Amino acid sequence: MMHSIAIHGGAGTLPRADMTPEREAAYRAGLAAALDAGFAVLERGGTSLDAVTTAVRLLEDDPLFNAGHGAVLTHEGTVELDAAIMDGRNLAAGAVAGVSHVRNPVELARAVMEHSPHVMLIGAGAEEFALTRGIALVPNDFFMTDTRRAQLSSVLAGDARPANELSALGTVGAVARDRDGNLAAATSTGGMTGKRYGRVGDTPIIGAGTYADNHACAVSATGHGEYFIRAAVAHDICARVAYGGVTLAQAADAVVMDRLQKMGGEGGIIAIDATGGVVMRFNSEGMFRGARAADGTREILIYRK
Ligand code: ASP
Numbered sequence: 001m002m003h004s005i006a007i008h009g010g011a012g013t014l015p016r017a018d019m020t021p022e023r024e025a026a027y028r029a030g031l032a033a034a035l036d037a038g039f040a041v042l043e044r045g046g047t048s049l050d051a052v053t054t055a056v057r058l059l060e061d062d063p064l065f066n067a068g069h070g071a072v073l074t075h076e077g078t079v080e081l082d083a084a085i086m087d088g089r090n091l092a093a094g095a096v097a098g099v100s101h102v103r104n105p106v107e108l109a110r111a112v113m114e115h116s117p118h119v120m121l122i123g124a125g126a127e128e129f130a131l132t133r134g135i136a137l138v139p140n141d142f143f144m145t146d147t148r149r150a151q152l153s154s155v156l157a158g159d160a161r162p163a164n165e166l167s168a169l170g171t172v173g174a175v176a177r178d179r180d181g182n183l184a185a186a187t188s189t190g191g192m193t194g195k196r197y198g199r200v201g202d203t204p205i206i207g208a209g210t211y212a213d214n215h216a217c218a219v220s221a222t223g224h225g226e227y228f229i230r231a232a233v234a235h236d237i238c239a240r241v242a243y244g245g246v247t248l249a250q251a252a253d254a255v256v257m258d259r260l261q262k263m264g265g266e267g268g269i270i271a272i273d274a275t276g277g278v279v280m281r282f283n284s285e286g287m288f289r290g291a292r293a294a295d296g297t298r299e300i301l302i303y304r305k
Contacts, residue, residue, distance in 0.1 A: 002276040002294035003042040005176040007035050007055050009065045009288030011222040011268040016285070016303060024302065027064060027288055031300050034058040035290040038174055042294075048176035048184035048218075049087055049110070056083075056106040056186045059172035063145050065288075067172040068104060071143045071190025073152040076197050079143040081190055082204040083109040084120075088183030088212035095120040095204035101137040102130050106188045109204070111135060120204060143190070155194040171203060173220030175212070177276040183218035185210050185234070191225065201225025207235035214274060216242040217251075223260075223267010223284065231260055237271060248273040252281040 009031055038055030042048070060068025071079045083105035084095035094113025097120065102108045111133045112121050121129055127137060171189035178184075187210045189203040202209035202225035209225065211234035212218035219234035228234075233255055240251035248271055256269055261283045268282025270289055278291040280301075290300040 001181065003177055003179050004272060004276040004278055004291065004293035005035065005038045005042060005051055005055065005174060006270040006272055006278045006280060006291040007031065007038065007059070007174045007289065008172065008220060008222055008268070008270045008280070009059060010171045011266070011282045011284040011287040019302070027302065028300050030059065030062040030064050031288055031290045034062075034174070035292050035298075035300065038176060039292040042176060042178050045179055047180075048178040048182050049085070051176040051178065052085065052174040052184045052186040053106055053110055055174040056172055056188050057104050060104050060106060060188050065172050066190045067188040069143055070145050070148065072193040073144065073148050074191075074197050074199075075156070075194045077149075077152060078197070079140055079190055080195075080197070081105045081143070081188070082201055083186070083188035084204040084206060084210040085109045085113055085186040086184065086206060086210055086212040086218070087113065088185070088214040088218050091213060093119050093206045095206060095210070096122065096126045097200045097204045098123045098198065099126050100140045101127055102135060103138045103142065106186050108135055109186070119206060122200075148193070151193050171222040173210070173222065173270060175218040175220050175270055175272040177218070177272050177274070181214065181274065183212045183214050183272060183274070185212040185218040185220045187220045187222075189222075202228035202233070205229055207232050209234060211235050211238050213238050213242065217248050217271050217273045219269050219271040221267060221269045222287065224265050227260060227263050227265025228267065231255065231263060231265060233260065233269065237269065241273065248277060248279045252279045256281040256283055
C-alpha cells in the first residue's frame, strides 16, 4: 500500500516522426511539473483530491495541452471546456460542461462537488455558480493559441485528418491514492477540434471519462469521447475490478484494448487501484502520461515502451 499519482496529457495520434526533440522536451517538462506538484501534495500528507486538483490545474494552465489555456476550438472558433472530479471515499462527484470563461474548470467542478447539491452544471449556469464561489472568469480568447487556431483552419479547410487526430493531444487528467488510502480522479478538456457548438464529450460524464471508488479504482480517460460515453469506460473498468474478480491491469486491457478497440474508439486511460498500483493503457499511437509512487518509481512517457 502506498501513495501514488498518475497523470495524462491526452492520447494522441501524433506520429513519432512529427515529434522533434524540442517538442518532446516541452511536453515532458509540462508533464513533469504537474506530476511532481501532485506527488508533493501526497508526500506532505495531503489528500488525493488535492493532488489531482493540483496536477490538473497545472496542465490546464500549460498551453501545450488541450484543457484550459491552449484548449482546442469549436467549429465556431470558440472554446468550450468540460471537466470533472470524483472522490473515491464517498463517491461524491462534480462536473461542468460547456463553460467558456472559467480559467481552471477543474476548480469549478470541485466547487460543484463541494458546495452545491448537484453533480453537473453546464454553460451560463455553471459560470454564474463560479461567481458565487469567487472563481474568477476570463474572456473566451484567454484560452486561444495560434496553434489551435491553425488546427481549426485545417479542419475547416477539409483536411483529410479526422478532428480527433489533430486534437487528441491534450485532454488532461490525474488519478491518485493518498496515505489514507483514498482514491480520486479528475479530468479536464477542450474536447475535439471543430466539435459542434454545445457538444459534450466523455470527460465530464461521471462513469465515462472520470470515475473513482475506493473499493475498486480511480480512472481518467482521454480519446474519442463519443465512444467512451457509450462504453461507460471509467465505470466499466472499476466495475470489473469491484465484482469481476480481475486485476486493474486485466480490466483496463479488456476495456481499452478489446471492447473499445472493437467499437472503433481510439484513446486510453490512466488508473490507480486500492493499493496504489498504477495502470496506463491506450490503443492509440501514444499517450502523454506520467506516474510517480512512494516506492520511488517515476516515469514520464509518450509512446509505447
Ligand atoms: N475525450 C475528449 C473528448 O472527447 C477528447 C480527448 O481526450 O482528446 O472531449
